[in-house]
Amino acid sequence: MEQQILDLVQNEKPYAWLYQFLIMVLVSMIPFAPIPVLAAYIASHHDFMPGLMINLLGTTTGSILLFLLSKNLLRSVALKYLTKHQYLTKYVELIQTNGFLAVLFGRLIPILPSAGVNLIAGISNVHVIAFIAATIIGKLPTILAFSLAGHQIASGNWEIILIIALYLVALFLLGRKIKQKWTR
Template structure:
């Protein structure tokens, strides 16, 4: 029955989006949409990833500016991550395990996240090549406490949210700022990866 509920939820959200996509875009482009509605829509795209969330961040940055766009994106993603974590731990526990079985090389992550859950989740959030769905679900399956998960997730999401909100706000106007934002983010990733390697060697 849970599979049917999940499928119906996906279908309902897709139907609502396609039926009201023009109104939603009009609201956003004219700044008339209440922020809580935009927040809920952004959170919905995390829970049910109809389109990549980076696109949503860029759109919010384009409409509301980089700082407000990043703030909405970050808060929605942080709350949605906690909801997914809780659902994976309770309602969809068996489905979560089946989902994780599709990914290889989780043994190292298992060892690291049990030894130091906060730092492992933080680095996993900062590194874009790690699937974020895995970061949401795996700690729940391993019974990691909610507080370190939520805190590390919220902190680790900040750089990417700022980057894509700045990219969205710069797409039609400031190419120099766009390139600078990307360059700073690439440098940040290199430094983060270096710190991660040093941290691993010390352990």
């Protein structure tokens, strides 16, 4: 089973990019999934732009699907997620007043998992177009960093990887700081 999954992800089959795209769609719908590792791995098997596009379009499509499912079918799951994480009430208030900015900040700064942003936005009054625009703009920097890291690992360019790692650590620390502020 593991070898079959590895074969799907590797760029050795004619339609590997399609399999990789579909895997990114599915993985992006799972909270705490290893998207950074998978994105870097996919990007390491392609030229930079195709790898970036597979990752960005795959994660964005998965986010849109989960948003639409939350809006139409998964309302109870989303509400359960909210009650389980009380600190999210401030985020819900932000998303109700300015959905685009809340989704954008939720993507740019890792305050909560991407799937959480999708679920919360789905039960709120965020318009689909605003959600899609904020998702694409917000996911671009981190997916760009993961894809660039994977591409640079394949090239053996460790200096760039260090810079990318510092950027991602800074984002993570900023997200933790904001989350701590919200939980007080």
